[in-house]
Amino acid sequence: MLGALVGQNISTDPAIWLQTFIIIGMLTVIWKNNPIFRIASFTVVGLLAANSLCTALDTINDGAVSLIAGGDYVYVIVLIVAAMSIFRLSESYGWVARFPTAYILGLGLSLAAGPMARVLLEQVAAQSALVIGGSGIALFNGLVSLVACITTIVYFVFTSKIRRNPALAGMAKIGRYFFMIAVGGLCGVYVVGNFQYQGMALEYIVIDFLGFQAVG
């Protein structure tokens, strides 16, 4: 029955076949490292590099070259700054690349600093409101967050005087437990996230390649 189902709907698109070959090739590594896995992984790395190069060239063309060709000569500066970045590959003149990097970082940070402060303050205010004006489960959650936050900060304060204070040492211990719970939770989330990627790969095989119409 399975064979008949697959045979009827299997894709005839060469791109889907290539995609499936690469996914299955990648999955073969769960048995052991083998030539099919290496072909699949090298193909992906090569394709990604080629795609990135084409996108970068397109971006340079759209963002500078075509504008300069149209008479907007101020964009020559963009090309010069972009060219300076390439000096990173040189041992002797690598310092030249620091200027565009510093400019980009400085611009990004200065743009982000103001709005981020607003976002953080608003979020802190909202969390505080849960504790101050909340009730029931919201109040309980807010209090747990507050205790977790304060005790975890105490745990990461390494001043020896604080460590010798029994009350603060107790708080640090509680903070350690909260920290361990948080890290455990993040590990669990990471595992689920990887299952999601596995699901995406299987989706390409089961739905795109084998042609199952998996509508729940």
Next chain:
Amino acid sequence: MSSTRKLVTYVNFGIILINILGQAFPMAFPLALPMYVTPFSQEFYDYIIVASEKPDAVAFLDLSYSIGLHTTTMFEIVQFISGLGIKWVGYSASAAVEATIVNMINVDMPNWAPNFVYGVDYAYYGFIPGTTDIKMNLLANNQDLIAADYLGTPRGQLPLLARVHDRFDFDIFINCMDGFSEWAKWWPSRPDAPSMVLIRSDSWPDFLTYYPVTFSAGLNAPTAVAEFEALTGIAGVAVSYSDGLTIVLYWTVVIIIAENIVRVLKIGQKVEAE
């Protein structure tokens, strides 16, 4: 390689194989496991419904997911809001999904919203490289900086793009991209204009640090997407996808318990010593 070591290799391979098959099988043959709509998914759905009740509502969409279920869901959201009559302006930070979005505009949109006209009811800026600065410009007064749509048509010739100048001209913001925190900086808290996120489940803890002030609602893929599909009635793949994920998670719990039993009973200690 000793026979015990070989056995461990076979067991490991078997565990992963069952994991893969357990996730693949429900995609082909949906199990229709019971589903509970969480308040988060309900909230996400409700905000869209409320926005659709505003006359002439316009949504801003970041359409940047380029693989798998997230891309499919992104298009389901477009289908749903277009069907409700919400106009939209889209942008993408991913070159990889550009062709798929253009295909959606040309092929799917006429079916999803037959009365919608490109340029009047929806418009797409296209793929724009860049990060923070681009996001700021997209939501600032950006008439000069982003002067045309994805086809190069000047925005003055597209009535929808001619009337949206900055973030205050949008009634709802739906963000379908990994780096959603970048948007947090530029979308101010506006009770009248909710900002919502389609999230990978491993980014859910990050999202919660912005909820509910900066981002009003979030859809945690794939399980919440299945709930969203159930609420909207759109027949997508997320339900069977979630069934597979459920099976895999139960299998993981079994493996964790088995692993601990093995550790406690010290089975395989000899193998580790080899």
